[in-house]
Amino acid sequence: MLDAHRPHSPLPNAVGVGYKPQHFQDIQDAPGPVSWLEVHAENYMGDGGRPLAQLRALSERFAISVHGVGLSIGGESPLDPDHLARLKHLVQWSNPASFSEHLAWSTHSSGMDTEMGGEFLNDLLPLPYTNSTLTQVAAHISQVQDTLGRQMLLENPSSYLAFEASTWSETDFLAELVKRTGCGLLLDVNNVFISATNLGYAPQGYIDAYPLAAVGEIHVGGHDEDEDDHGAPLLIDSHGSEAVEPVWDLLAYALAKTGPRPVLIEWDNDVPDWASLRAEAQRGAEALGALAKT
Amino acid sequence: MTWSQDFRAALLTPDAPEPKGLSNGANAPAGRRYAVYRNNVAVSLREALHASFPVLVKLIGTQNFDMLAGVFLRAHPPKSALMMHYGADMPAFLTDFAPLQHIAYLPDIAQLEGAIRQSYHSADASVLDPARLGSITPDALDTARITLAPSLRMVCSKWPIFDIWRYNMQSDAEKPRNIAQNVLILRAQFDPAPHPISAADAAWITATQNGATLGGAQNAAAAVEPTYDLGPLLTLLIQNNALNDLKTKDQP
Numbered sequence: 001m002l003d004a005h006r007p008h009s010p011l012p013n014a015v016g017v018g019y020k021p022q023h024f025q026d027i028q029d030a031p032g033p034v035s036w037l038e039v040h041a042e043n044y045m046g047d048g049g050r051p052l053a054q055l056r057a058l059s060e061r062f063a064i065s066v067h068g069v070g071l072s073i074g075g076e077s078p079l080d081p082d083h084l085a086r087l088k089h090l091v092q093w094s095n096p097a098s099f100s101e102h103l104a105w106s107t108h109s110s111g112m113d114t115e116m117g118g119e120f121l122n123d124l125l126p127l128p129y130t131n132s133t134l135t136q137v138a139a140h141i142s143q144v145q146d147t148l149g150r151q152m153l154l155e156n157p158s159s160y161l162a163f164e165a166s167t168w169s170e171t172d173f174l175a176e177l178v179k180r181t182g183c184g185l186l187l188d189v190n191n192v193f194i195s196a197t198n199l200g201y202a203p204q205g206y207i208d209a210y211p212l213a214a215v216g217e218i219h220v221g222g223h224d225e226d227e228d229d230h231g232a233p234l235l236i237d238s239h240g241s242e243a244v245e246p247v248w249d250l251l252a253y254a255l256a257k258t259g260p261r262p263v264l265i266e267w268d269n270d271v272p273d274w275a276s277l278r279a280e281a282q283r284g285a286e287a288l289g290a291l292a293k294t
Numbered sequence: 295m296t297w298s299q300d301f302r303a304a305l306l307t308p309d310a311p312e313p314k315g316l317s318n319g320a321n322a323p324a325g326r327r328y329a330v331y332r333n334n335v336a337v338s339l340r341e342a343l344h345a346s347f348p349v350l351v352k353l354i355g356t357q358n359f360d361m362l363a364g365v366f367l368r369a370h371p372p373k374s375a376l377m378m379h380y381g382a383d384m385p386a387f388l389t390d391f392a393p394l395q396h397i398a399y400l401p402d403i404a405q406l407e408g409a410i411r412q413s414y415h416s417a418d419a420s421v422l423d424p425a426r427l428g429s430i431t432p433d434a435l436d437t438a439r440i441t442l443a444p445s446l447r448m449v450c451s452k453w454p455i456f457d458i459w460r461y462n463m464q465s466d467a468e469k470p471r472n473i474a475q476n477v478l479i480l481r482a483q484f485d486p487a488p489h490p491i492s493a494a495d496a497a498w499i500t501a502t503q504n505g506a507t508l509g510g511a512q513n514a515a516a517a518v519e520p521t522y523d524l525g526p527l528l529t530l531l532i533q534n535n536a537l538n539d540l541k542t543k544d545q546p
Contacts, residue, residue, distance in 0.1 A: 070374075123335045161327040164316070
């Protein structure tokens with residue numbers, strides 16, 4: 001067991017990719033501009049075998065970001081103590097450069113009786129932004145940071161709908177969470193573009209209002225296009241294709257305000273060959289490079 | 295109901311009305327925007343089941359499996375965020391699932407596929423140097439205990455589950471024979487592989503897993519097959535790094 005409180009280097013202000021096992025060899029043979037990798041925490045919570053062996057090998061060469069998708073920080077139910085313990089074990093074992101999670105929920109206890117524990121719905125579900133949820137989410141973030149002995153980054157969601165009960169804007173809600181818990185933020189510019197299109201506001205305005213000083217990582221990814229009941233565009237966060245031009249524009253817009261930050265390419269479905277993913281990473285590297293020249 | 299109970303209530307019930315209090319961001323009802331979440335949850339769970347049970351998919355076809363998955367995921371949503379364990383309830387579910395009860399071997403196939411996946415994610419362990427087996431006197435060996443690798447799994451069936459598995463996973467495999475089969479799953483390094491073993495071998499494995507001495511395990515196997523020879527099974531276990539440790543009687 002490693003020391004939970006040993007120092008960890010931060011993620012480099014360079015480009016990384018979401019790691020997929022089929023790229024294990026290629027990524028080491030020809031990393032191109034990629035200097036760090038992001039892994040989904042839950043895929044490395046088994047007891048052993050290939051996943052942990054690959055993570056161990058990759059850690060020797062690349063900075064690692066552990067990105068959780070199952071902690072349910074935005075939920076009303078208490079955090080699952082077993083899941084939190086597994087996360088602590090993984091973070092202690094791998095000592096990643098960063099740990100991040102989502103402003104969303106995915107587990108649900110069916111009632112006050114906890115006989116069977118909860119259920120896990122395997123999606124990032126939305127929450128209303130109220131004083132009550134603010135208190136709950138802040139408590140969950142503090143519990144995670146206390147358990148892990150480190151700061152975490154919280155990612156802005158992609159939204160398909162809004163809660164009428166919300167009394168906070170998303171950006172104010174995030175800023176208040178930063179203030180109350182000292183957490184950092186993960187700015188997903190694809191999510192910003194999706195939410196802004198779906199809910200009818202300007203994505204640049206969202207970024208202007210975002211607590212940018214807290215941003216420790218930026219995500220770029222692809223989405224699908226659909227329509228709602230009224231024929232209005234409805235973008236779906238699918239991570240199954242290249243990022244579109246407006247999302248690259250938003251990356252440049254955000255980087256111009258934040259300065260250099262770690263930039264991640266997310267491609268989780270219909271995963272392409274390494275050359276195609278590396279080409280996306282190259283675009284990310286160029287966005288960071290353009291920043292250095294100005 | 296709280297906001298999340300409201301949101302959850304209609305999530306896995308396609309014909310239930312959408313929860314109240316959701317909008318499109320411009321004061322119109324959310325409508326089918328809520329269906330995005332319904333779709334995400336159902337599709338992601340269905341795809342996880344597809345990935346976990348490739349032989350079941352081949353045996354009953356994609357359309358039937360999708361229907362099965364749709365009923366299963368509503369009756370048994372995942373209990374934890376470890377999707378690698380999702381589907382552990384599938385064998386028991388299939389046993390009671392009337393539309394597929396005429397294919398009586400399906401539960402055992404589901405159990406075999408689940409065991410292969412559990413083996414894949416199970417702990418690594420040190421491998422016993424086979425020379426140690428030869429370095430111990432026969433008497434001491436009789437009272438020694440073997441620890442098997444944590445990645446070892448076994449599924450015993452009255453159906454030809456190994457043949458069925460192989461016929462659906464390998465292009466040049468023979469057609470399944472009408473026999474009962476016991477399958478040992480071994481993970482030499484990272485990739486679990488199933489191996490058919492005899493009923494006496496299965497008795498030896500069960501006894502050893504339950505803490506029997508080598509002598510005790512031999513007796514358990516001999517009760518099934520009086521002239522039992524451990525040699526072939528021992529070779530298989532050694533070749534697949536499936537022996538973890540050997541403790542003699544004097545050791546703590």
